[in-house]
Amino acid sequence: WGRLLGVEQAVVESVCLDAGVVVVSVRPLRWARGRCGVCQRRCAGYDAGRGRRRWRSLDVGVWRVFLEADAPRVRCLVHGVVVASVPWARHGAGHTRQFDALVGWLVRRMSKTAVCHLVRVGWRTVGQIVARVVADADAAAGDRLAGVTRIGIDEVSYRRGHKYLTVVVDHDTRRLLWIAEGRDSATLSQFFELLGPDRCAKVSLVTADGAEWIFSAVSRYCPRARICLDPFHVVMWAGKALDAV
Numbered sequence: 001w002g003r004l005l006g007v008e009q010a011v012v013e014s015v016c017l018d019a020g021v022v023v024v025s026v027r028p029l030r031w032a033r034g035r036c037g038v039c040q041r042r043c044a045g046y047d048a049g050r051g052r053r054r055w056r057s058l059d060v061g062v063w064r065v066f067l068e069a070d071a072p073r074v075r076c077l078v079h080g081v082v083v084a085s086v087p088w089a090r091h092g093a094g095h096t097r098q099f100d101a102l103v104g105w106l107v108r109r110m111s112k113t114a115v116c117h118l119v120r121v122g123w124r125t126v127g128q129i130v131a132r133v134v135a136d137a138d139a140a141a142g143d144r145l146a147g148v149t150r151i152g153i154d155e156v157s158y159r160r161g162h163k164y165l166t167v168v169v170d171h172d173t174r175r176l177l178w179i180a181e182g183r184d185s186a187t188l189s190q191f192f193e194l195l196g197p198d199r200c201a202k203v204s205l206v207t208a209d210g211a212e213w214i215f216s217a218v219s220r221y222c223p224r225a226r227i228c229l230d231p232f233h234v235v236m237w238a239g240k241a242l243d244a245v
């Protein structure tokens, strides 16, 4: 069962079917026990916490699977009394790391509604999982804004064009750098404020459509950046100019 569920650093004690779900009782291996849930440091035990807890794991066939284990509390010198860490899940999460990873992968490829139905979790839960996965990815990636020189800026609409997000990408790493609600100069200014004057000065190229709000923010914060307009708008403007003459 341990191999089937991909449970590592833990011992499977028993498996039972309970009200339509598979409940797998586990306990962390000795060296993984008694550690702070926040910093993973080994700590003195405190109490039994609120007893047994369950974490949703990856499904087996059509069955939903839950890992069940004690959730004792420890006293960390830095973080105080906290629930002890478990090897299979993030601190404070009700889902295993593998379940989080699955949802994180799915939301990049399908709608949130589809993900809710497919993995049988609530709408809000998907958001909470995404927040956990992104926070860990951010921590692992370090400072995303370091070494940025060539960026792209655009807007995307949602709610059928009633609301907009401003999106900034890094052309060299091909990664999303920053995203925020709104599409105006003030919104984009938040990004350049975050980037700071030193890094703004190193921005050499900005791709964008012909929007005035992008142009004004870029020329204010990155005076040395060349602005590269997208071919679609350039061709459209040239077509209109030709029509006019």
Ligand SMILES: [Zn+2]
Residues within 6 Å of the ligand: 036, 037, 038, 039, 040, 041, 076, 077, 078, 079, 080
């Ligand atoms: Zn700690």
